[in-house]
Amino acid sequence: MMWSEKYRPKNFLDLIGNEESRKLFVEWFTNWKKGTRPILLVGPPGIGKTTLANLAAKQFGYDLISLNASDVRNKKNIHEILSPVLGNQTVLGTPMIFIDEVDGVHGRADYGGTEAIIKILKEPTVPIVLAANTDSSDKMKSIKKVVKTIEMKPLSPKLLRLCLNRILQLEGVKIDSDSLAKLVTKSRGDIRSMINFTQARATGFDPPTEKSFESLDIEEGINAFYKANSTVEARSILYSLRIDPREKINAFYSSIITSKISADDMQKFLQVISEADMLYGKIMKTQQWRLLRYLDAILLGLYKKDILIRYSKYNLSWPLLNRLRWDGTKIKSIIGSLAKTMHVSKSTFSTLYFPYLLYCIKNKKIDLEFDESLEEIVQKEVALIK
């Protein structure tokens, strides 16, 4: 089971963060009687809204009728599903309604859907809980008028760290403190995403064979790899280089592509990188994280004793990098708007229209008005015509 599901809290005590909100929520449940305003839980992804609602139902002994917003298409659907529940036809013991991702109704369902929900919210004969990521849209504003809103916030780094350490301990996995810090920051308070990335990290790498390389950063790592005296040494460096696989591939790519090595070596190494990159692409697409363990085995093909390769952060020369940043942005903005008026893709426009257009401008047969900042680049491109 994926860790984020495996470690989904099983009872209230497992939940972390948002103490205040949870307290309010529990109070609301305790005091609930017919007519009490429904609750809206608002907060960013992966902080426990769905979990909280589910646990509360369990705790207070309700039978949960859940509506996933993507099911909710129209008025008819909502009525079909919820009317029996609301109309005292108690086929279902003590029901409670949970409409998750209710902000999704806005984009996905038609107008009648929101209307129908609001109507139901106004006459709550059973407890109704809604959850949403945002409450700023017009639809959400009209929903908010008839509910009590409880806000939930991203979790603090301290709590995230606690949670992470507990999971790592249970899984018997060790992660160096730098990576741990990075996982925590990267998640921006989203526990689920943090757990997912931790799992990816943890399953992707074999345990390091040599502790001494554990704290290598990417630059030292690549340099040490190419200074290694044997494949065995290179392997242990590679395996202990615990950084994001994408970063690892990119770092090798930029280091190799900017080095002065023979065309044969270049070709060989780029093929290795291409294969590693393809594997990673597949993993991302299929979420088969366990395949990550083969990545280092492929990357080891990049080792050759005494070859002169050193770490490089960028994979392009400065002039090209600058042209890309400055000219590229401007050219793309010109092409973007012109392509639209010509009913062709940007790529087609730049390949098959733009050069002719520039040529006509050069010959003063076409005169187009551009913004001042863009005029300059047009002149520059015109001057480049042979």
Next chain:
Amino acid sequence: MSPSSVMWVEKYRPQKISELINQKEIVGSINSMLKNQSELPHLLFSGSAGVGKTSAALCVSREILGKHWRDYTLELNASDERGINMVRERVKKFSRFAGLDTEIPFKIIILDEADEMTADAQTALRRITEDTAKICRFILIANNLSKIIKPIQSRCVVFKFTKISDKEILSQLKSIGKKEKIKADEKGLSAICDYTDGDLRHAINILQAAASSGNVTESVVKSVVGLTKTNDVQDVLKLALDGKISDARDKMIELIKVYGMSESDFLKYINQAVFNSKANNLEGMLETIAKYDYRILVGANPEIQLSALLAELTKFGK
């Protein structure tokens, strides 16, 4: 001057279905389908570049929606946005929003270069075409019909546009030349035909560029066609075959990141360049290109893959 009036391809774009050149059967059957608008099925236009597919789609939209056509037509080019998000966010939203004017039978979504859409995106489209059939019609446009997934094809009426004959291209070039009062000699015009191989759009572009420098002669045409970025892709191939990986890669990156050539177009053009090079190792080279094309398709990083492709091509140079 507005961009759409300065470029002749736009200026002389057919405004009515019946103005389309060379696609008589298609014109006939679209026109008869338009007689019963409410029953119009989704349409799929396939065919090579510059034969009137986009024009036909715009004409259908104009003829059905009349003066409101711009408001109720969503025109997207899948080559610019290929992923599922384009479908989920743009297409779905437009197809769903209510507020149809009573004069209008339905909204129209034109998805140009739909064969550039990922399979996921096409799959997502599947449901939408059904769910919104009452208020929306789709016109999909593709160069390569086989890249449109079967379930989508089965929901559309497919029209295969043919290449435009040299004779028709020639007469269209002449008629434009007359209106624009340019000087062009017969050899110059037939050089344009030879070069464009049934692509009227490109022919008109060449005509305009050539005319901008004076007389449209064979030699002017020859130099003008060297301007397009497909020539730069040929240069990339040459550099790679000469073993100059780094130069080849710089040039490729410039094309993609500065000019915005799509990776899939780059692959298409380098494929053409290999084909035209008549090298003796043709099959091997094409196979190599196919290999990296596939890798990009399954989710690999295009820049890394294209660099590796150029490096591998060096081995065919010796």
